[in-house]
Amino acid sequence: MLRLSKKSEYALMAVKYMALNQNGKCITVKEIAGIYGISFQLLAKLMQKLVKNNIIISQQGTKGGYMLNKQTKDILLADVISAIEENYSLTDCIESEDPEDSCARANCCIIRDPLAKVQQKINRIFAETTIKQIL
Amino acid sequence: MLRLSKKSEYALMAVKYMALNQNGKCITVKEIAGIYGISFQLLAKLMQKLVKNNIIISQQGTKGGYMLNKQTKDILLADVISAIEENYSLTDCIESEDPEDSCARANCCIIRDPLAKVQQKINRIFAETTIKQIL
DNA sequence: TTATATACGACTTAATTAGTCTTATATATA
DNA sequence: TATATATAAGACTAATTAAGTCGTATATAA
Numbered sequence: 001m002l003r004l005s006k007k008s009e010y011a012l013m014a015v016k017y018m019a020l021n022q023n024g025k026c027i028t029v030k031e032i033a034g035i036y037g038i039s040f041q042l043l044a045k046l047m048q049k050l051v052k053n054n055i056i057i058s059q060q061g062t063k064g065g066y067m068l069n070k071q072t073k074d075i076l077l078a079d080v081i082s083a084i085e086e087n088y089s090l091t092d093c094i095e096s097e098d099p100e101d102s103c104a105r106a107n108c109c110i111i112r113d114p115l116a117k118v119q120q121k122i123n124r125i126f127a128e129t130t131i132k133q134i135l
Numbered sequence: 136m137l138r139l140s141k142k143s144e145y146a147l148m149a150v151k152y153m154a155l156n157q158n159g160k161c162i163t164v165k166e167i168a169g170i171y172g173i174s175f176q177l178l179a180k181l182m183q184k185l186v187k188n189n190i191i192i193s194q195q196g197t198k199g200g201y202m203l204n205k206q207t208k209d210i211l212l213a214d215v216i217s218a219i220e221e222n223y224s225l226t227d228c229i230e231s232e233d234p235e236d237s238c239a240r241a242n243c244c245i246i247r248d249p250l251a252k253v254q255q256k257i258n259r260i261f262a263e264t265t266i267k268q269i270l
Numbered sequence: 271t272t273a274t275a276t277a278c279g280a281c282t283t284a285a286t287t288a289g290t291c292t293t294a295t296a297t298a299t300a
Numbered sequence: 301t302a303t304a305t306a307t308a309a310g311a312c313t314a315a316t317t318a319a320g321t322c323g324t325a326t327a328t329a330a
Contacts, residue, residue, distance in 0.1 A: 013245055
């Protein structure tokens with residue numbers, strides 16, 4: 001546990017691949033999926049999420065594909081991961097406005113606040129690492 | 136998803152509960168499970184894992200139960216979590232001696248090493264936090 | 271007009287996590 | 301020494317989540 005999903009891994013690979021291989025031209029899902037042996041349909045939807053989060057831009061049609069929308073120094077690990085995972089946190093209750101909704105034990109829980117602090121430290125790590133740093 | 140398992144949550148709650156409530160006497164699984172609404176059988180097996188990792192000691196029979204085996208300042212978050220989770224890492228391949236075993240993409244993967252560095256930082260957080268700090 | 275690319279919701283399958291059932295063993299105490 | 305109470309532990313089932321697939325729509329360069 002405490003594992004990144006395959007989806008996040010794929011998205012990260014795709015972003016890094018684009019950073020290394022786009023030279024003013026579009027890169028297709030087919031190309032990335034082919035090289036890394038990732039399901040085409042699955043990766044396609046991850047790319048769409050990256051578009052919605054303004055990390056990449058898309059060009060439809062022939063000669064289409066994707067390009068990074070920012071410089072690699074301006075794309076954070078946190079950006080990519082949070083674009084893919086709805087919420088990434090140690091527990092369900094952390095980062096939910098009303099803890100009672102996500103946990104029946106919210107009233108007697110003794111680890112929520114301590115884990116929330118740990119969460120902040122983890123968030124900091126992901127927010128301090130850029131794509132440029134991992135090229 | 137980067138989530139802690141319920142098992143780790145329960146184990147953490149149990150350890151903190153024992154730290155706060157044991158006063159030289161044993162605390163039973165029944166007591167902890169009852170207070171927090173945790174499955175008795177499930178918590179029982181988590182306690183057994185904590186015993187095997189020398190975090191707590193057990194006393195069988197009537198008047199039996201569990202007691203912490205160390206001072207709270209000497210029990211790390213990392214100790215408790217790694218006692219419960221077989222391996223907690225961002226990816227399957229990190230911390231496996233032979234990455235090829237756990238991943239078909241090991242030969243072409245471009246994110247393994249960067250994520251391994253992130254992993255080290257996360258490990259540091261868990262290894263720097265003691266139970267005493269979260270009481 | 272055609273080939274090629276993304277967009278996206280619905281669905282299925284696979285894997286993992288959480289929880290249960292059952293039986294065995296240890297021990298304080300009446 | 302019998303009994304009640306507690307832990308020990310493997311096998312199993314249920315529930316949840318993650319991963320992957322299918323089908324159809326839309327955009328665009330040539």
